[in-house]
Amino acid sequence: MSMTFDTINAGDAIDGPSFAVSRESIRLFCDASLDYNPLHLDDDYMKGSFGKTHFGGIIMHGMNNFGLITRMLTDWAGPAGAIHRRLETRWVKPVRPGDMIRPSGIIKAKQVTSKSRWVVIDVIVRNQNDEPVATGEAMVEFPLSKAG
Amino acid sequence: MAQAGNVGAGTFETDFWKDANLRKVWDEIVPGEPRKTIPYVLTREAIELYCKAVGETNPLYLDEAAAKAGPWGGLIAPPAIHIMLMFACTPADDWMRSPGTVNAGQSWSYNIPARPGDTITLQARALDKFIRRERLFVVHDNVFFNQHGQVICSGRGQTIRPM
Numbered sequence: 001m002s003m004t005f006d007t008i009n010a011g012d013a014i015d016g017p018s019f020a021v022s023r024e025s026i027r028l029f030c031d032a033s034l035d036y037n038p039l040h041l042d043d044d045y046m047k048g049s050f051g052k053t054h055f056g057g058i059i060m061h062g063m064n065n066f067g068l069i070t071r072m073l074t075d076w077a078g079p080a081g082a083i084h085r086r087l088e089t090r091w092v093k094p095v096r097p098g099d100m101i102r103p104s105g106i107i108k109a110k111q112v113t114s115k116s117r118w119v120v121i122d123v124i125v126r127n128q129n130d131e132p133v134a135t136g137e138a139m140v141e142f143p144l145s146k147a148g
Numbered sequence: 149m150a151q152a153g154n155v156g157a158g159t160f161e162t163d164f165w166k167d168a169n170l171r172k173v174w175d176e177i178v179p180g181e182p183r184k185t186i187p188y189v190l191t192r193e194a195i196e197l198y199c200k201a202v203g204e205t206n207p208l209y210l211d212e213a214a215a216k217a218g219p220w221g222g223l224i225a226p227p228a229i230h231i232m233l234m235f236a237c238t239p240a241d242d243w244m245r246s247p248g249t250v251n252a253g254q255s256w257s258y259n260i261p262a263r264p265g266d267t268i269t270l271q272a273r274a275l276d277k278f279i280r281r282e283r284l285f286v287v288h289d290n291v292f293f294n295q296h297g298q299v300i301c302s303g304r305g306q307t308i309r310p311m
Binding site (some may be wrong): 032039062081091 | 160161162164165194197198200201202203204206208219226227228230232235238245247248249250251252253254255257258295
């Protein structure tokens, strides 16, 4: 049975694929995002402390989390004719080479508006120790013109 | 330093230390003042590279025939392509490139997809700045448009500025 707006319920889970973080994956994300901030490239630089923050080594781009959540949401919404409309995230914990991260979501609410239908989703990315590394909220639109 | 010409951004400077002294520090960033931006032609190669980096395999982004038969009538970019557009559409002296800039969170709204071949323009500015727990924050807002003047996406983020 394919998913429709009517069959979705608050509390339903969305699972995203695991993503292995490595020095190579971070370097590839530099090339793909054009973000060559030394936070993601330079271990010597990251041994220092800047501001109140000390990382100790290179970290993954926070926006890599964002991209993985987006991938999960579009893969979930697309087959139902739904559209990923919004994503808000914040980073909770740095992600480092060797970590294995995985996005997931829980349906928080459904909302019918005067011209459309919306699903609000709590999203989270966890690492291999089940610790949250990113949290956020997303909106997916189920347009009225689509069946369901 | 090496140039990332393969992503289609032309002579993109990958050494963020170069000309770092030309970039505004927190004190000099004026909330409300537009950032200088540059138009960027989005390429299939840039979309494919982004897809590879996050493991996207959706044929709407990668398979021209499948995309043509899909809901958008042709290839599109994933919504989060704005991650690279942010750097592609800003010059080397933009403060977003200051080494040590820490992204503290973002929110983005999506209107229509970007497509390969689109000439993307960006309207961007710092919107606010503040100090919290001895950290220097700047709030930035951004709107990406296509060559038809249609909004692709809009977003707001916070960065912690290097000290």
